[in-house]
Amino acid sequence: KQEVTQIPAALSVPEGENLVLNCSFTDSAIYNLQWFRQDPGKGLTSLLLIQSSQREQTSGRLNASLDKSSGRSTLYIAASQPGDSATYLCAVYPLSSGSARQLTFGSGTQLTVLP
Amino acid sequence: EPEVTQTPSHQVTQMGQEVILRCVPISNHLYFYWYRQILGQKVEFLVSFYNNEISEKSEIFDDQFSVERPDGSNFTLKIRSTKLEDSAMYFCASSEDSGGAKNIQYFGAGTRLSVL
Numbered sequence: 087k088q089e090v091t092q093i094p095a096a097l098s099v100p101e102g103e104n105l106v107l108n109c110s111f112t113d114s115a116i117y118n119l120q121w122f123r124q125d126p127g128k129g130l131t132s133l134l135l136i137q138s139s140q141r142e143q144t145s146g147r148l149n150a151s152l153d154k155s156s157g158r159s160t161l162y163i164a165a166s167q168p169g170d171s172a173t174y175l176c177a178v179y180p181l182s183s184g185s186a187r188q189l190t191f192g193s194g195t196q197l198t199v200l201p
Numbered sequence: 202e203p204e205v206t207q208t209p210s211h212q213v214t215q216m217g218q219e220v221i222l223r224c225v226p227i228s229n230h231l232y233f234y235w236y237r238q239i240l241g242q243k244v245e246f247l248v249s250f251y252n253n254e255i256s257e258k259s260e261i262f263d264d265q266f267s268v269e270r271p272d273g274s275n276f277t278l279k280i281r282s283t284k285l286e287d288s289a290m291y292f293c294a295s296s297e298d299s300g301g302a303k304n305i306q307y308f309g310a311g312t313r314l315s316v317l
Contacts, residue, residue, distance in 0.1 A: 100245070113292075116275045117304070118304055118305075120305065120306070122308075127313075128310055129207075129292060129308050129309055129310035130244070130292060130294075130307070130308035130312070131308075132305060132307060132308070135305045153255070159229050173208070175244065177244075178303060185302055186298075187249075187299055187306075188234070188246040188249055188257055188259070189236070189244075189246060189306065191236075191243045191244040192243065193242075
């Protein structure tokens with residue numbers, strides 16, 4: 087059974103710092119990997135999707151990398167801002183699945199960016 | 202920008218009552234999903250739906266749960282007889298397709314279900 091782990095569970099940084107969030111998964115047979123942002127009491131906002139054939143994806147100040155063989159993904163946030171404060175979730179799509187792809191989520195990293 | 206809409210945002214119900222959570226997926230999407238997040242726990246997959254039938258379901262999705270697409274726009278999750286442990290945030294999601302970049306799932310803001 088796929089297990090997704092995210093470390094650290096919580097992170098507090100001063101504004102302007104570059105930071106890295108980590109995600110690891112136990113079964114490297116994944117289809118895609120997706121990073122989400124969740125604000126308190128809110129829904130999930132998709133940030134980046136990395137297909138299994140890709141090694142990284144970039145959107146603005148965000149860069150996500152994927153190393154399937156080692157079962158790892160990282161989310162790099164450049165020049166962090168207080169508005170980046172949220173919980174960041176990593177989720178993987180299994181390779182062995184039916185026509186639709188159920189996501190397996192990590193427990194998230196709660197990020198606080200201090201002004 | 203198109204978005205997944207869920208109603209109500211908060212539902213309070215008594216144990217044993219039936220509840221229906223409603224979702225309007227993005228209009229050109231073909232795959233629909235329900236997930237739940239118990240407070241302080243991971244987001245968990247419940248069920249996926251394609252071509253008017255369940256595609257996959259988890260062990261959480263037992264006989265107390267059902268899904269339906271009653272018309273061309275709505276997608277519902279029904280819990281027949283709610284239990285205290287059904288209290289959670291329920292998320293609806295949709296995707297355009299199941300392959301490649303079109304697999305990306307877009308989530309609604311969620312319905313918080315509180316069972317008393």
